[in-house]
Amino acid sequence: MSNPVLIEVMRGQLVESRHRGAVAVCDADGNAALAIGDVTAPVFPRSAVKALQALPLIEQGAAERFGLGDEELALACASHSGEAAHVDAVERMLAKAGLLPSDLRCGVHWPIAQAAAAAVARCGAPSALHNNCSGKHAGFLCVARAIGVEPADYWQPEHPVQRAVRGVLEDFTGASLAETCCAIDGCSVPTWAVPLRNLAHGFAKFGTGRGVSAEWARAAMRLRQACAAAPWFVAGTGRFCTEVMQLFGQRVFVKTGAEGVYCAALPQQGLGIAVKCDDGSSRAAQAIMAAAIARFLPLDAGERAGLQRFVAPVQRNWNGFEVGQIRITEALR
Amino acid sequence: MSNPVLIEVMRGQLVESRHRGAVAVCDADGNAALAIGDVTAPVFPRSAVKALQALPLIEQGAAERFGLGDEELALACASHSGEAAHVDAVERMLAKAGLLPSDLRCGVHWPIAQAAAAAVARCGAPSALHNNCSGKHAGFLCVARAIGVEPADYWQPEHPVQRAVRGVLEDFTGASLAETCCAIDGCSVPTWAVPLRNLAHGFAKFGTGRGVSAEWARAAMRLRQACAAAPWFVAGTGRFCTEVMQLFGQRVFVKTGAEGVYCAALPQQGLGIAVKCDDGSSRAAQAIMAAAIARFLPLDAGERAGLQRFVAPVQRNWNGFEVGQIRITEALR
Numbered sequence: 243m244s245n246p247v248l249i250e251v252m253r254g255q256l257v258e259s260r261h262r263g264a265v266a267v268c269d270a271d272g273n274a275a276l277a278i279g280d281v282t283a284p285v286f287p288r289s290a291v292k293a294l295q296a297l298p299l300i301e302q303g304a305a306e307r308f309g310l311g312d313e314e315l316a317l318a319c320a321s322h323s324g325e326a327a328h329v330d331a332v333e334r335m336l337a338k339a340g341l342l343p344s345d346l347r348c349g350v351h352w353p354i355a356q357a358a359a360a361a362v363a364r365c366g367a368p369s370a371l372h373n374n375c376s377g378k379h380a381g382f383l384c385v386a387r388a389i390g391v392e393p394a395d396y397w398q399p400e401h402p403v404q405r406a407v408r409g410v411l412e413d414f415t416g417a418s419l420a421e422t423c424c425a426i427d428g429c430s431v432p433t434w435a436v437p438l439r440n441l442a443h444g445f446a447k448f449g450t451g452r453g454v455s456a457e458w459a460r461a462a463m464r465l466r467q468a469c470a471a472a473p474w475f476v477a478g479t480g481r482f483c484t485e486v487m488q489l490f491g492q493r494v495f496v497k498t499g500a501e502g503v504y505c506a507a508l509p510q511q512g513l514g515i516a517v518k519c520d521d522g523s524s525r526a527a528q529a530i531m532a533a534a535i536a537r538f539l540p541l542d543a544g545e546r547a548g549l550q551r552f553v554a555p556v557q558r559n560w561n562g563f564e565v566g567q568i569r570i571t572e573a574l575r
Numbered sequence: 576m577s578n579p580v581l582i583e584v585m586r587g588q589l590v591e592s593r594h595r596g597a598v599a600v601c602d603a604d605g606n607a608a609l610a611i612g613d614v615t616a617p618v619f620p621r622s623a624v625k626a627l628q629a630l631p632l633i634e635q636g637a638a639e640r641f642g643l644g645d646e647e648l649a650l651a652c653a654s655h656s657g658e659a660a661h662v663d664a665v666e667r668m669l670a671k672a673g674l675l676p677s678d679l680r681c682g683v684h685w686p687i688a689q690a691a692a693a694a695v696a697r698c699g700a701p702s703a704l705h706n707n708c709s710g711k712h713a714g715f716l717c718v719a720r721a722i723g724v725e726p727a728d729y730w731q732p733e734h735p736v737q738r739a740v741r742g743v744l745e746d747f748t749g750a751s752l753a754e755t756c757c758a759i760d761g762c763s764v765p766t767w768a769v770p771l772r773n774l775a776h777g778f779a780k781f782g783t784g785r786g787v788s789a790e791w792a793r794a795a796m797r798l799r800q801a802c803a804a805a806p807w808f809v810a811g812t813g814r815f816c817t818e819v820m821q822l823f824g825q826r827v828f829v830k831t832g833a834e835g836v837y838c839a840a841l842p843q844q845g846l847g848i849a850v851k852c853d854d855g856s857s858r859a860a861q862a863i864m865a866a867a868i869a870r871f872l873p874l875d876a877g878e879r880a881g882l883q884r885f886v887a888p889v890q891r892n893w894n895g896f897e898v899g900q901i902r903i904t905e906a907l908r
Contacts, residue, residue, distance in 0.1 A: 244577065251834075251855065258619050259834050259855035262595075286591050325702025349893025352693075356685060363696035373893060425587025426898045435589055499593050501584075521854040522584065522592035527743055560682025560706060565759045 245279035246573040249519075249526040251557070253566040259504050261526030263502065263519040265574070266442035266532055269512050270452035272416065274439065275538070278573060281442075284423050285518045290499030291441070292378050293319040293448065293465050294414055295431075298406045299381045302462035304388035308338040315468035316475035317377025321498060323478025324353025324372040326361065331475065332376045339384045346370035347397045348379045348429035355478055361455035375429035377457055377475070382407075382431070399424065399432045408434065413454060414444035428500060438516045441505055445514030449495060449507025466509065482528050482552055486535070489548045494535060498524065504531040525568060529553055533570045578612035579906040584853075584890070586719040586899040594723055594859030596835065596852040596865055598835045598907070599775035602845050603785035605749070607772065608871070611906060615776075617756050617768035618851045623832030624774070626652040626798050627747055628764075628779065631739045633794035637721035648801035649808035650710025654831060657686025657705040659694065664808065665709045672717045679703035680730045681712045681762035686757045688811055708762035715740075715764070732757065732765045741767065746787060747777035754850040761833055769795025771849045778847030782828060782840025799828050799842065815861050815885060819827050819868070822881045827868060831857065837864040841872055843861070858901060862886055 262565040264279030271301050274281075296318040296529045299305050303329055305315060314335040322328040333343060352359045364366050379396075382403050386393035389402060396403045412419055414422050436444075446452075447508035451459030451468070473487035476497065486496050496506040502519030504527050515534050519527040532552035541549065557566040581592040581826060607614075629651040632638050638648060644851040647668040655661040666676060686692045686705045695701050696717055712729075715736050719726035722893030729736045746751055748769050756768035769777075779785075782799070784792030802809050806820035809830065819829050829839040835852030837860050848867050852860040865885035874882065 253619055253766070253834075256617060256619070256758065258758075260853050262854075284589060284896055286586055286589070347894070349895075351893050354886045359692070359695035360685075360700075363693035367693075405787055413680075422588060425589065425591075426892060427898055428892045428898070429898060430894050433586070494746060520593050521595075521856055521859070523856070526854070540843060559762050559763060560684050561680070562682075563759055563763060565761070571893060 245520055247571050248278070248530050248574045250569050251566065252569060253557070258566065260524050261519050261521060263517065263526065263530055264438055265515045265530060266438040267534065267538060268439060268442035268514050270443070270446040270450045272443045275513055276534070277439065281439040282437050285426060285438055285441070285503065286433045286435050286501065287441055287503050287505065288427060288433055288499035288501060288574060289321045289375065290503040290505040290568035291411065291499050292321070293380060293469070293495065293497060294410050294444065295407045296381050296465055297410050297458060297461045298385050298403070300444065300464050301457050302385050302388050302406070304339070304384040305464070307388055308384055310335060310384070312468040312471040313475045314377075315465055316472040318381030319356040319376045319384065319465055319469055319497065320476045322377060322475065323358060323481060324362075324368070324374065325355050325358045325478050328377070328475065329371045332371050332380050334379070335380045336383065339387045341368060341380070341383050341387065341393070345383055345393060346373070346376055346379045348373040348375045370415050373429060379429065391548055404432055408432070410458070411436065411444075413458065414447050415439050415440040418441060438518055441516035442514040443447065445505050445507040445512070445516065446512060449509040449514060450512050451510070453487060466492060466507070482532075486549070486552070490539070491503045493539065496535070498528070498530065502527040504528065506531060506535060508535070511538055513538055529568050529570060530574065533574050580855055580904050581611070581907045583902050583904060585902060586890070591899065594852050594854060594856050594857065597771055598863060599771040600850045600871060601772060601775035601779050601847050602797070603779040603783045604760055605776045608846055609867070610772065611772070614772040615770050618771055618774070618836065619758060619766045619768050619834065620774055620836050620838065621760060621766055621832035621834060622654045622708065623742065623836040623838040623903065624829050625654070626802070626830055627743050627777065627826065628711060628740045629714050629798055630743050630791060630794045631718050631736070633797050634790050635718050635721050635739070637672070637717040638797070640721055641717055643668060643671065643717070645801040645804040646808045648798055649805040651714030652798055652802055652830065653710045653809045654707040655710060655808065656688035656814060657693060657701070657707065658688050658691045658811050661710070661811065662704045664705050665713050667682035668710070668713045669716065672720045674713070674716050674720065674726070676702055676704050678716055678726060679706070679712050680833050681706040681708045681711055693856060695710065706762060712762065730764045737765055741765070743791070744769065744777075746791065747778060747780050748773040771851055775847040778838050778840040778849065779845060780846060780847070780904065781843040783845050785845070799840070802828055815865075819885070822874070822878060829864065829868070831861070835860040836896060837861065839864060839868060841868070844871055846871055860905060862888065862901050863907065866907050886893065
């Protein structure tokens, strides 16, 4: 397996580091619009499929029953930065279903956002609410409540909530999920390895509602609308997913995952996109995804400029001096 | 250029991410003991050559004149974690030469150590003292004072301090440093690209004193002694460089650099080691360096076990569950 170099990190006039990877772009019938590198190898999508993992929240009636709005649905799809309004909204979401922060089983980490981490340090220590996955976990707990099962083990592979999630992933990606491709995610729920082309296919279906039941199509549309209406809740201040969805509204759904994965849907083009950087780098996966969006989405000059700073970000040091640039290679152009 | 995959990051039963790289091991005559991948391509060594950058501090008499001890000399070679005792020692070092924290030009970032960052947040904000390079910069300032030049521009390529550093790098590595291979480091001083085999050769000379003048050999020995005596000051609590030098004392000098670089010296074996992970990953470069040390340094059972947790670290998630492992590939065994 040798995927092509897609990203070069320049320092001065030299390439300092290189990132290899693969990209799949598919329509809702599974036809490939682009395939770079090996798009058939199983890849753990990690948090890039949170929007698929959140579909039962709509389909099982939990969102309606507990009166969840755009911000809360966006958080169910989010890897949030742990900023104050993220944390408050997750707590509110739990309360609507009669749940407590202590019901979360995602584990604890400091907020991703440095300013938020400093603010937390000033008045205490982080809790599970600050975990970037707390909104997803709150969503799982709401589903457990809505279907009337004991929520305590909601994160275990055999719990009805995770079995429902597994079913969604199979329905959307068309991949059959064997036990051998199941591992444990950073927040302890199962993560299922799926080939990149299946992930792209799944997100084409997520973006268009084609190839899935009317109920799943409606649920997907509701989540896309929520993320487009409240993109700050999907990531946070200055983050790629937030800024791209702020720029494009419902024209782009995009979500990052750990270890260099990104998934996106371009509903008007009927396309899904899936990216994996071989080495797990986020900086590279982000530039690859930005380049893929720029290639398939019709852009005006302002939009192109808005996206370009993610396709080819300038690298600055601690004094703010320009020290280099990230650039895409010929293989991606 | 296609270096071999040296590191696989496992999640469950699957390889989730892969890291390619190159390794050079040389003796002080420049004979290769090992060469994996392309060891002739220029590589920015970044902070991995801080010990070479600190040699003028001894050779120009600054350390003696200002009464710098082991901790301060170790800090001049360090990428420290910004823990309280690091910061205090850098401030003390500056004061000995009549300098102030405001003379530092390395820029400001939050301490690398999470606990230290939280402690700083509780009583204010970070300063240049918390920058992981503040000890190196304090060393540069001490050199400027000792040779009687205006210290203000000590970080500029044409300042006498940086010209002296460039001379040391050429003397030790045998590489001729053209302007085309100069870029700006994270802390704003010049970083010069040098082939990996030359870096390995340079660290064999650093570890043995062979192939350089008696003055440089003496300076190198003083820095190695200082780092072996005060390894916590070279990195910090729980960090690789600190723990390896705590384990092996003067038998190993090892130093990390940004973008996946490591350099080491094994004085008793007469060898230098240089590692570059293609994609700039620290987790991979660290495991590669640990494996290289394990290969060339005679180890007893306890030492082998101590090093093994860096060669093949277990990966845990936010709940402490084991989710996978980093492992070296056949190419590195």
